[in-house]
Amino acid sequence: MSLTELWHKLGSPRWFYQMSTHWVWGFGIAAIVLLLAGLLWGLLIAPPDYQQGHSVRIMYVHVPAAMVAQSIYIGMGVAGFVLFVWRMKLADVAIAACLPFGMLLTALALFSGSVWGRPTWGTWWEWDGRTVSTLVLLFLYIGIYALREAIPDAQLRARASALVAMVGTINIPVIKYSVEWWHTLHQPASFTLTEKPTMPPEMYLPLLVMVLGVYCFAGYNILSRMRIEILRREQGTRWVRALVTAPTLTGQR
Amino acid sequence: MNIGALWVREWRVLMRNRSAIYNPIAFMFLAVMLFAVGSPVQDNARGEYGAAVLWLIVLLTNMLSLDSLFRRDYDNGVLEQLMTTAPVPLLAVLVRIAMQWLFSGLLMALLAPLLCVLLGLPVRVIGATMLALLLGTPALSLLGAIGASITVGFARGGVLLSLLVLPLFLPVLVFGVSAVNASLGQQSAAPFYWLGFLSMLALSLGPFAATAGLKISLQMQ
Amino acid sequence: MLQTEDLVCVREERPLFKPIALSLSRGDCVEIVGPNGVGKTTLLRTLAGLHIEYQGQVTCEQFLYQGHRMGLDELLSPLENLRWYGALRGQNISIDDLSEALRRVGMTADAMTECARLSQGQQRRVCMARWLLDPAPLWLLDEPYTSLDQQGQGLLNEILSQHCAAGGAVLAATHVALEVAHRSVLEIHPPIRPEFGGTDLAAESAMDEWL
Numbered sequence: 001m002s003l004t005e006l007w008h009k010l011g012s013p014r015w016f017y018q019m020s021t022h023w024v025w026g027f028g029i030a031a032i033v034l035l036l037a038g039l040l041w042g043l044l045i046a047p048p049d050y051q052q053g054h055s056v057r058i059m060y061v062h063v064p065a066a067m068v069a070q071s072i073y074i075g076m077g078v079a080g081f082v083l084f085v086w087r088m089k090l091a092d093v094a095i096a097a098c099l100p101f102g103m104l105l106t107a108l109a110l111f112s113g114s115v116w117g118r119p120t121w122g123t124w125w126e127w128d129g130r131t132v133s134t135l136v137l138l139f140l141y142i143g144i145y146a147l148r149e150a151i152p153d154a155q156l157r158a159r160a161s162a163l164v165a166m167v168g169t170i171n172i173p174v175i176k177y178s179v180e181w182w183h184t185l186h187q188p189a190s191f192t193l194t195e196k197p198t199m200p201p202e203m204y205l206p207l208l209v210m211v212l213g214v215y216c217f218a219g220y221n222i223l224s225r226m227r228i229e230i231l232r233r234e235q236g237t238r239w240v241r242a243l244v245t246a247p248t249l250t251g252q253r
Numbered sequence: 254m255n256i257g258a259l260w261v262r263e264w265r266v267l268m269r270n271r272s273a274i275y276n277p278i279a280f281m282f283l284a285v286m287l288f289a290v291g292s293p294v295q296d297n298a299r300g301e302y303g304a305a306v307l308w309l310i311v312l313l314t315n316m317l318s319l320d321s322l323f324r325r326d327y328d329n330g331v332l333e334q335l336m337t338t339a340p341v342p343l344l345a346v347l348v349r350i351a352m353q354w355l356f357s358g359l360l361m362a363l364l365a366p367l368l369c370v371l372l373g374l375p376v377r378v379i380g381a382t383m384l385a386l387l388l389g390t391p392a393l394s395l396l397g398a399i400g401a402s403i404t405v406g407f408a409r410g411g412v413l414l415s416l417l418v419l420p421l422f423l424p425v426l427v428f429g430v431s432a433v434n435a436s437l438g439q440q441s442a443a444p445f446y447w448l449g450f451l452s453m454l455a456l457s458l459g460p461f462a463a464t465a466g467l468k469i470s471l472q473m474q
Numbered sequence: 475m476l477q478t479e480d481l482v483c484v485r486e487e488r489p490l491f492k493p494i495a496l497s498l499s500r501g502d503c504v505e506i507v508g509p510n511g512v513g514k515t516t517l518l519r520t521l522a523g524l525h526i527e528y529q530g531q532v533t534c535e536q537f538l539y540q541g542h543r544m545g546l547d548e549l550l551s552p553l554e555n556l557r558w559y560g561a562l563r564g565q566n567i568s569i570d571d572l573s574e575a576l577r578r579v580g581m582t583a584d585a586m587t588e589c590a591r592l593s594q595g596q597q598r599r600v601c602m603a604r605w606l607l608d609p610a611p612l613w614l615l616d617e618p619y620t621s622l623d624q625q626g627q628g629l630l631n632e633i634l635s636q637h638c639a640a641g642g643a644v645l646a647a648t649h650v651a652l653e654v655a656h657r658s659v660l661e662i663h664p665p666i667r668p669e670f671g672g673t674d675l676a677a678e679s680a681m682d683e684w685l
Binding site: 472 | 537557
Binding site: 084132136139140142143146147150151153155156159160163164166167168170171174175177178179181182 | 399403407410413416417419421424427428430431447451454458462465466469472473
């Protein structure tokens, strides 16, 4: 199938629903395997940091959460672009599906970052480049959420959230850079809790596994939500009724 | 399209509705006074935080004048006429934003000496503050216009506007404060260039996004 | 001048009325009639490009749209408003044309008053002056008789007749019949919707949703 054909097919909710069945299973199983492996590896097997001791293990939760949270927002921005240019309704389904999980991951990243900071910096909260960017990301998510809540009309809601998602996505690198710059200015001897290339493989391999695991889980969650939303939106159509009204049900309407 | 006539209209409207200019400026001085009263008396402490407070107040003042940016035209039907009649609605939107900037951002830049003195910032910082405000406030007006265009259809869109727009203001705040503090500490021109970059970026993005936002809001009517 | 094929306006993913096929040429004056809430305003806004959710085809030449809202800046006088609209279209309207248009609608006395101080009916007349100065041949009007007194209604009929006679076209949604020669009527019918309390499957599922 050529790329343009694939693109046109993507516009059909029914085709997407049928195709995503396998993907959901795939992502789900991969997520369970990768997350279990990653957590066991990172929390139990990997060596402790010579500076931070065992508290570095929070990194295996914090870093993947932060990375995937940001990727999801950028995904929403891309979906917004698709909606504006190609008027694909599925793109709005994607944005709606990304929102809850993205917000959850961002909150998790903030929480785990705070927990990490307690033994390392001595405070529950520290304003550094990373924390501020993640917090801004949370506000960007909340902004789209609040906007969606405020518009009852589905089409308008789709276009408005697509526009805001695109504007936010373009601003993410600007915000990140400016906040990093500000942080290095204020704390020249910066000890950043980020992975560096100098991390030994015993540490960055489990991290990689965790990152992949969280991506798979995100894929599972988002695709599942998209499928449910498609069923809800297309509930009047014949193919959905055929799915829902199984022939074995008796005594029902 | 006759840009000159567009300007003339904006000017006339603003002159007949001067509270749109005075109220934010009054708020600005009120906020400065509240800060001065609420903060400890030592001059040292005030000087250190002065730049941050200055920019924070500038941000909030800009937010105040944003809410009414498109509201009147939306309510009285001029906006829908603009979208259907004008060959390039973008230009009219740009002129509107420019006029708003002239009487908020530019005005604040001109009032900077007064602000600096009231906030306890040293006198040598005044020049840098004026330049920083001059370079940074266009970004605020342009990015804010995006939020204003989307929330104009809501009756109580004020808080939603802040929520959408303040994250976008963050880089301007960061570089603006650094620009003011730069002349206190080491001399560095970098933040000024960044502010200029942000304004250019906002200029290339803002008007288009604002026009798209207005078109979306018009469908809510 | 205006052609639609199977046009259905959609609001919140619901079609508002049965598909419309419409063809307007020079000199036509068409009235849109239909029950309240059927979508006359939405139809006009769709034709004007202000509402983008629709199915079907529309081809439309240069038009003038007058919605429910006046479209006049209340802080400016009628003269300033008309001048601004001219500038928006890139026209350089001479003061003679402006005064002629205002005289035609009977607003010369209040030409320099702030629109906020004019009554609704007077503002409507200023809107009519705006139509006169607009070169667009097609007029899309939504409830043009609103707020007009007896004299104003007569003036409106005159203006519409003259416009159609001069080769323009008018498409108006109205509850009051237009008194223009050679007018035709476009009826809009709502689609068949399940009745509340009915017995078919669609109605029951609709009721479930409501409950």
